[in-house]
Amino acid sequence: MSTPETVVKLAELTGKTQEAPFVLTDDERHEIEHEIAHYPDARAASIGALKIIQARRGWVPDGALEPVAKMLGIGAAELEGVATFYSLIYRKPVGRHVVKVCDSITCFMVGYEDIKKTLEQHLGITHGQTTADGRFTMLPICCIGACDKGPALMVDDDLHHDLTPDNVVGIVEAYK
Amino acid sequence: MSLEQELLVRPLTARVNLEAPMDIAAYEASGGYLAVRNAIRDLQPADVQAKVKDSNLRGRGGAGFPTGIKWGLVPMGPDAGTKYLVCNADEMEPNTFKDRLLMEGVPHQLIEGMLVAGYAIQATTGYIFLRGEYVKSAERLNAALAEARAAGLLGKNILGSGWSFELSVHTGAGRYICGEETALINSLEGRRANPRAKPPFPQIAGAWGRPTVVNNVESLSNLPHIINNGAEWFKGLSQGKSKDGGTKLYGCSGRVKRGGIYELPIGTSAREIIEEHAGGMRDGYTLKCWLPGGASTDFLMPEHLDLPMDFDSISKAGSRMGTGLIMAVDQTANMVSLVRNLEEFFARESCGWCTPCRDGLPWSVKMLIALEEGRGRMEDIEQLTKLTKALGPGRTFCAHAPGAMEPLQSALKFFRAEFEAGVAPAGTADADANIGLTGVVVNAKVA
Ligand SMILES: Cc1cc2nc3c(=O)[nH]c(=O)nc-3n(C[C@H](O)[C@H](O)[C@H](O)COP(=O)(O)O)c2cc1C
Ligand code: SF4
Numbered sequence: 001m002s003t004p005e006t007v008v009k010l011a012e013l014t015g016k017t018q019e020a021p022f023v024l025t026d027d028e029r030h031e032i033e034h035e036i037a038h039y040p041d042a043r044a045a046s047i048g049a050l051k052i053i054q055a056r057r058g059w060v061p062d063g064a065l066e067p068v069a070k071m072l073g074i075g076a077a078e079l080e081g082v083a084t085f086y087s088l089i090y091r092k093p094v095g096r097h098v099v100k101v102c103d104s105i106t107c108f109m110v111g112y113e114d115i116k117k118t119l120e121q122h123l124g125i126t127h128g129q130t131t132a133d134g135r136f137t138m139l140p141i142c143c144i145g146a147c148d149k150g151p152a153l154m155v156d157d158d159l160h161h162d163l164t165p166d167n168v169v170g171i172v173e174a175y176k
Numbered sequence: 177m178s179l180e181q182e183l184l185v186r187p188l189t190a191r192v193n194l195e196a197p198m199d200i201a202a203y204e205a206s207g208g209y210l211a212v213r214n215a216i217r218d219l220q221p222a223d224v225q226a227k228v229k230d231s232n233l234r235g236r237g238g239a240g241f242p243t244g245i246k247w248g249l250v251p252m253g254p255d256a257g258t259k260y261l262v263c264n265a266d267e268m269e270p271n272t273f274k275d276r277l278l279m280e281g282v283p284h285q286l287i288e289g290m291l292v293a294g295y296a297i298q299a300t301t302g303y304i305f306l307r308g309e310y311v312k313s314a315e316r317l318n319a320a321l322a323e324a325r326a327a328g329l330l331g332k333n334i335l336g337s338g339w340s341f342e343l344s345v346h347t348g349a350g351r352y353i354c355g356e357e358t359a360l361i362n363s364l365e366g367r368r369a370n371p372r373a374k375p376p377f378p379q380i381a382g383a384w385g386r387p388t389v390v391n392n393v394e395s396l397s398n399l400p401h402i403i404n405n406g407a408e409w410f411k412g413l414s415q416g417k418s419k420d421g422g423t424k425l426y427g428c429s430g431r432v433k434r435g436g437i438y439e440l441p442i443g444t445s446a447r448e449i450i451e452e453h454a455g456g457m458r459d460g461y462t463l464k465c466w467l468p469g470g471a472s473t474d475f476l477m478p479e480h481l482d483l484p485m486d487f488d489s490i491s492k493a494g495s496r497m498g499t500g501l502i503m504a505v506d507q508t509a510n511m512v513s514l515v516r517n518l519e520e521f522f523a524r525e526s527c528g529w530c531t532p533c534r535d536g537l538p539w540s541v542k543m544l545i546a547l548e549e550g551r552g553r554m555e556d557i558e559q560l561t562k563l564t565k566a567l568g569p570g571r572t573f574c575a576h577a578p579g580a581m582e583p584l585q586s587a588l589k590f591f592r593a594e595f596e597a598g599v600a601p602a603g604t605a606d607a608d609a610n611i612g613l614t615g616v617v618v619n620a621k622v623a
Contacts, residue, residue, distance in 0.1 A: 038344050039366075040258070040301075040384055046366035047349050051308070072366070085368040087350035088308050100309075104270035105471055106429050106503055108517040142352050142525065143471075144309055145273035147501070148427065148435030157311040 022063025028052055032071055042072045046082045050089050059090040087141075094137040095130045097175040099123075100154045104143035107150040111163070115151045118165040119172065136172065179206055184409070186423055186439040187401040188394065192281030197316055200323040203284040209329060211400035212291040216337045219403075221252065224296035228399065230407035232421050237264055237355075237392030238470065238498045240487035249379035250297045250387050260388040261299035262364065263290055263396055265306040265313070266348060266355035270471035270521060272499040274425040275393035277437050279306075279313035282397075283320040287343065289396035291329060292403055294341045297389055302343040305360055308350060317345050352525035356574050357390040358382075359527065370529045371574035394425055418443025418486040426485060427501035428454035431461045437501075443484035450481070450504055461506040465590060469498025471518050472579025474586035475505070495586065511591040512598055515584050516544035522580035533577035536567045540584065547598030551606030557595050561588055 024032075035048040049072060053064045060083055069079040083089045090098075099119065103112050120126050123136055130137040146152035149161035153168075160171050182190035183206070191198055191206060203209065215224050229244025250259065263286065267275040278286060290302050306314055321343060324330050332340045346364055348354050354363045358372035361383050382388025402410050411421035424442040426449050429435045433455030440449070446466065450456065457463055465475045468485065474495035476483075483489045490497040505514065523537035540563050543556040564585040567577040588595060600606035 038346070041365065043366040044346075044364060047363070048347070051347070051349060074366075081368055082366065085351065086348070089349050103517070104521055105467075105514065105518055106271045109430060109503070109505065109509055109514065141309070142268050142350070142521065143270040143272065145267055145276045147271045147273050147429040147503070148437075150429065154309060 022061055022067065024064070024067050025056070028056065029071070032068065036071070043074050046072055046074070046079060047086060047089070050079075050083055050086075054090060058096075059093050087139075093130070095135050097135060097155055097172075098137045098139060099172055100139050100141035100144075101127075102142070102144050102146070102150065102152045102154075103140040104147075106143070106147040107152055110150045112151050114165050115153070115163050115168055118168055122169050123172070136175075183207065183401070184405065185413075187405075187413075188278065188285070188397055188423060188425060189281070189437075189439040191285065192277060194277070194281050197281055197283055197320075200284060200320070200327055203282075207404070208284055208400075209288055209291075209324075209327075211403035212288055212295065212329065213335060215292060215295055215403050216335050216339065221296050221298050224292060224403065227407055228296065228402055231402045231410040232407075233395065233398055233402065233410065234420055234487060235392055236394035236398075236424070236499070237357075238269065238472075238496075240497065243391060243395055246379065246391075247293075247297050247389060249377060250389060251380070252298065256298065256387070258301070258384075258386045259297060259299045260383045260386055261290060261294045261297060261302040262360065262383065262388060262390045263302070263304040264355060264357065264360060264390050264392045265304050265310070266360060267310070267393070268307055268352045268355055269469075269499055270518075271429060271467060271503045272427075272470050272501050273429075274427060274437055274499065274501060276310060276313060277425070278393050278397050279310065280316055283313075283316045284324070285397050285400065286317070286393055287320055287324050287329075289399040290343060291334075291341065292399040293389065293391060293396055294343070295339060297387075298339065299341060299389070302341060303346045303364060304343070305354070305364060306345055306347050307354070308347045314345055314347055321345070351527075352521075353527045353574075353576060356576065359574070360390060361388060368527070370527050371576075373573070398422060413441055414443050414486075415441045417441050417445075418484050418489070420486050420488075424485070424500050426453070428504060429501070430466075430504035431458045431506045432456065432504050433458055443486045443489070445482050446476075446485055446502060447481035449485065449502055454502075454504070457504065457506060461508070464505045464507045464509060465511075466505060467503040467583065468495050469500045469502070471521060472496075472575075472582055473498040474582040475590060476586075477590055495582070510548070511587045511594045512544060512548045515587045516541060516548050518583050519544055519580060522576065526576060527574075530573040530577075532567050533572045533580075536563050537577065537580060539563070546606075547595055550598055551600045551604075552595075552598040553606075554596075554599055557588070557592075557599070560584065560595075564588070 031052045032049045035045040036042045049068050050060050053060050065076040065079050069076040127138050127140050146161045151163040152161040155175050233243045234240040353359045354369045356371050359369040363369040378388040413422050420442050422442050423439045427437045438453040465477050468490050476495050480493050487497050519540045523541050526533045528534045546552040564581040567581050569578045
């Protein structure tokens with residue numbers, strides 16, 4: 001019963017455009033298989049597998065759930081439950097660089113809010129948003145173990161500490 | 177002091193090198209892997225367990241549970257089958273940065289510790305459950321694991337002993353609750369990190385239903401030294417400052433002159449840690465209060481500074497030693513704001529499994545924000561006080577919510593005037609407003 005018209009409407013409703021069908025690459029498959037081999041049960045590789053997808057694509061698209069869940073021997077809905085639980089698995093596209101600002105107590109006490117404000121002004125976004133040019137996404141993160149050198153943040157996998165409103169702009173600007 | 181001598185005084189950090197950690201050759205040249213070689217050759221698993229029990233090593237993950245007693249519940253014997261050893265390297269407790277130092281600075285020591293523990297409980301497989309953000313730790317541990325494997329220290333029939341043990345790094349993807357040991361097991365199995373009911377204890381039925389021991393990085397890193405030098409030596413490390421044995425990785429952060437990690441005899445006073453090792457407060461700042469060991473411990477006051485930093489003494493003062501890393505709060509901090517930040521953290525990191533925690537924590541945040549902004553009511557302070565009981569020990573499925581209540585209840589106790597200062601004057605609209613249960617957004621996910 002789905003006329004072309006209803007398809008368009010559904011796409012509008014869900015905010016999803018017709019993406020090309022998702023296909024796991026051979027590399028992704030191999031890496032996931034390698035991950036599975038570490039455990040007595042394939043399901044244990046769930047988070048690892050999602051991270052493998054994300055490392056290549058920046059995030060975990062809906063289409064990835066079915067084929068990955070199949071490899072893990074679980075349902076796609078179960079994998080979705082896992083994917084949405086963990087804060088470092090992104091279920092929506094993020095910018096090329098993810099700026100994760102520590103908002104835990106020690107950084108908070110020594111200047112997190114000034115750092116956040118400076119970044120917000122400079123990037124024009126706040127936590128959970130992505131710049132229009134797709135360059136940066138900003139997120140809060142739990143204590144990243146740099147408490148004696150706070151405030152601290154991570155850009156992608158890199159840790160930066162001893163932040164001030166003066167140096168933080170230069171730090172993120174180095175990521176193109 | 178020679179390295180050999182230093183290893184006897186500050187065993188955990190004597191070999192730490194953050195620039196270039198020792199490779200296996202350097203580690204072995206400094207006595208590394210001797211503990212596991214000797215244990216496998218000369219000791220039965222039960223002997224290793226006995227040594228660790230005698231040393232009275234207490235878990236460094238925060239709760240201080242004796243490691244030897246924890247292991248004692250594990251079924252032993254030839255028919256015991258598959259068993260797991262999991263290193264808790266999820267270090268996410270706010271103001272905690274000690275395990276990272278051990279993993280980045282001397283990764284082979286942790287691997288050797290896991291070999292000792294694995295042999296003692298006859299584990300068949302080990303995992304290092306590492307938080308995803310510790311990318312450098314992962315790289316260094318994986319490099320060290322490859323070296324250990326090549327040296328025949330991991331895999332089948334290790335050193336001809338007939339004991340086989342595989343060990344790998346499992347990295348997480350965020351969420352503080354993963355550090356709770358039963359939530360960690362669910363996460364390791366590839367599930368959402370909701371805690372599990374205890375009993376059964378993990379030592380009986382843990383990962384994949386098999387006996388599982390979860391130990392912290394620092395706890396495990398102590399083991400090679402206990403095997404090398406004996407239980408009596410370990411007890412003596414505290415130099416009579418505590419009835420507990422060993423050194424402890426203490427730390428200090430906040431507006432102090434030299435924040436960092438210091439390996440000291442367990443039972444060293446908080447005053448010595450803050451004033452000597454951290455160099456005291458920076459000029460212009462004075463100490464208002466302090467958190468002894470992470471976000472889930474009660475604030476203590478300057479009058480508590482001379483207490484020995486050990487599990488029992490800090491408990492007696494109404495707090496917990498927790499991870500032992502002190503956060504020094506200076507006089508510029510507003511306690512309502514600090515506690516609001518802490519409760520936002522705990523609300524965001526709640527796994528959502530049980531109602532008091534899932535709904536109570538956001539509610540506390542809402543009231544704290546109102547007080548912070550000067551539009552609170554006296555009832556909010558009363559309600560916050562009630563929450564510290566309603567979310568206290570025994571009321572929730574795991575220790576997350578009770579932990580969240582510790583800084584709140586102690587701040588209310590010591591700094592009530594700061595909360596009262598946030599109460600709106602009678603007759604204003606704010607004073608009459610009804611602060612309900614709903615509507616607080618505490619979501620860390622991508623919008
Ligand atoms: C909410 C919560 C978070 C925890 N996070 C950690 C952690 O990151 N690292 C850790 O070692 N223990 C953590 N623990 C304590 C563990 O549950 C467990 O007691 C510990 O790993 C046992 O190791 P140990 O006996 O060597 O101390 C946490 C506990 C709770 C309730
Ligand atoms: S206390 Fe909080 S974190 Fe623990 S099980 Fe309940 S909801 Fe989850």
